[in-house]
Amino acid sequence: MLYEIVELQRFSGPVCTIYSVIPKGSPETLLDEFLHENSSLYGIEVSELLSRLEAIGKSEGLREGYYKSDEGRLGDNICALYVKPAGRLRLYFIKYGNDVIIIGGGGYKGIGVRAWQDDPILSGKMRQLMDYADHIGKRIQKGDDLSWSSDLRYLEGDLNNDYDEEDDQG
Amino acid sequence: MTTMKKTTRARLYSSPIIEEILNSIPPVEREKTKNRMVIAARIDDYMLQAGLSKMELSRRLNKRPSEITRWLSGTHNFTTDTLTEIAFELKVTIADLHKSKLELTKQREETVYQVTNKVQINYPITPRYDPATMSTISIASEPQVSYGKQKQLFA
Numbered sequence: 001m002l003y004e005i006v007e008l009q010r011f012s013g014p015v016c017t018i019y020s021v022i023p024k025g026s027p028e029t030l031l032d033e034f035l036h037e038n039s040s041l042y043g044i045e046v047s048e049l050l051s052r053l054e055a056i057g058k059s060e061g062l063r064e065g066y067y068k069s070d071e072g073r074l075g076d077n078i079c080a081l082y083v084k085p086a087g088r089l090r091l092y093f094i095k096y097g098n099d100v101i102i103i104g105g106g107g108y109k110g111i112g113v114r115a116w117q118d119d120p121i122l123s124g125k126m127r128q129l130m131d132y133a134d135h136i137g138k139r140i141q142k143g144d145d146l147s148w149s150s151d152l153r154y155l156e157g158d159l160n161n162d163y164d165e166e167d168d169q170g
Numbered sequence: 171m172t173t174m175k176k177t178t179r180a181r182l183y184s185s186p187i188i189e190e191i192l193n194s195i196p197p198v199e200r201e202k203t204k205n206r207m208v209i210a211a212r213i214d215d216y217m218l219q220a221g222l223s224k225m226e227l228s229r230r231l232n233k234r235p236s237e238i239t240r241w242l243s244g245t246h247n248f249t250t251d252t253l254t255e256i257a258f259e260l261k262v263t264i265a266d267l268h269k270s271k272l273e274l275t276k277q278r279e280e281t282v283y284q285v286t287n288k289v290q291i292n293y294p295i296t297p298r299y300d301p302a303t304m305s306t307i308s309i310a311s312e313p314q315v316s317y318g319k320q321k322q323l324f325a
Contacts, residue, residue, distance in 0.1 A: 006183035010192055015271060019180060028185060035187045047195045050188070051203035052244070059204055059270050060211045065242030084245045149179075159180040 001135045004160040005102065011050075013058030017153055020103040021132055030129070031103045034091060042108060045089045049081060053103075062098045069095075071116065072126060076133045080106070090116075092126060094133045099153050102136070104129035205268070207244035209253070212267045214242055216260040230259050 002024035008031065012018040020029035028036075039046045056062055071092060072078030081091040091106035105125035109116070116122035139146040139161075146157040217227055224238040240246050241256075248256075250264070257264050269277070 005180050007180040008188070009182040009184045010188055012182075020183070022183075028187075029183065032185050032187055035191060039187070039191060047191055047199070048203060050191055051195060051200045052207065054192070054200065055204040055207045055244075059272065060207050060244075061271065063207075063211050063214060063242070063244070065210055065214060065239065066207065066244050084243075154179050156179055159178065 001131065002161060003132065005136070005155060006159070008053075008057075008103070011053045011057040013054075015059065015061035016057045016098070017100045018053060018057045018103065019101070019155065029103070030105045031091075034103075034105045034107070034125075037105075038089065038107065042089050045083045045087060048083045049089065049091055052081060052083070056101075062095065062101060067093075067095075072130050072133070076130055076137070078104075078126070078129055078133055090122065092129050094129065094136070097152065100155070102132070104132065203244075204270075206246060206248075208270050209248060209267050210242050210244035210246070211271065212269065213256060213260070216262050216266070220260055222260070227256075227259065231255055 004022045004024075005019050006022060006029060008018045008020055008029075020031040022029050026033075035046060052066070056066065066081070068080045068082060068090075070078075071080045071090075077095045078092055079095050081093060083089060088109045088111070089106070090109055092104045094102040094104065096102075105128060107119070107121045107125055109119065109122060113119045113122070116126045136146070139157075140148070140155075145161075146155060146159075148154070149156050217224075222230075224235050224242075227233075228235045228238045241248070253264050253267060257267055
């Protein structure tokens with residue numbers, strides 16, 4: 001699994017470090033994809049989401065009330081940002097404490113859709129982020145090429161991950 | 171074999187679409203969003219400080235718990251009356267609910283600095299005896315009293 005983890009300059013700040021992922025071969029991050037897919041249809045909600053991300057990174061950090069927790073599998077720390085409690089737009093992210101998040105994709109949770117499993121687009125985005133959460137988590141746990149900085153605020157190591165286990169085994 | 175790779179931090183990234191959307195948001199709208207999130211964070215902090223759960227605060231304010239959850243989401247547009255009720259119950263001022271995390275940190279640092287300097291400079295309490303710097307001061311000597319006038323009075 002090849003990808004680069006990048007720090008989102010416009011959102012990351014002194015109280016929360018905000019990353020996203022560029023899959024290998026893609027010119028843009030998962031957040032950019034989300035914006036391309038949703039900004040024309042849900043412009044106001046997307047703008048509000050970005051303003052919230054900016055406030056999380058630069059002013060208040062990640063607070064429990066700001067997001068819906070445990071959206072993915074148990075223990076993978078995937079949560080969802082939303083604009084209003086009753087709003088339908090979801091932006092998924094991996095949460096590491098209250099200081100670091102990695103933004104993934106998301107989409108519109110249509111009326112009648114109770115869970116992401118019921119919607120093919122949301123399912124695709126969620127499963128994609130689950131794969132990244134799993135891979136990044138294992139790399140951090142292993143500690144060979146990815147680890148936390150001493151203040152636990154930054155990821156350090158091979159962020160432009162051009163190393164693949166499958167290549168190594170071959 | 172697994173080998174140690176580069177030990178760098180992530181590169182800083184932005185993109186045309188992020189810039190385009192952020193630049194299209196009027197600054198006042200961004201400020202409104204930020205303020206709603208700041209107020210939510212402070213209510214959360216002061217609830218914790220006062221030892222109040224969501225359930226207890228909702229009971230005291232005669233609101234449903236779901237309303238407190240909405241307040242803490244950082245999406246709620248508060249009225250002054252609601253803020254007054256909340257501040258009153260949490261024993262803070264409305265102004266306290268508007269202070270950002272960074273402002274509070276700065277304020278705390280300034281307070282610590284002032285207190286530290288006061289102790290060092292003004293000696294609000296009796297200073298500890300330090301022979302190195304206070305060798306000329308005798309802290310246990312007899313007070314020098316003249317009895318001359320008293321003697322004259324009784325003479």
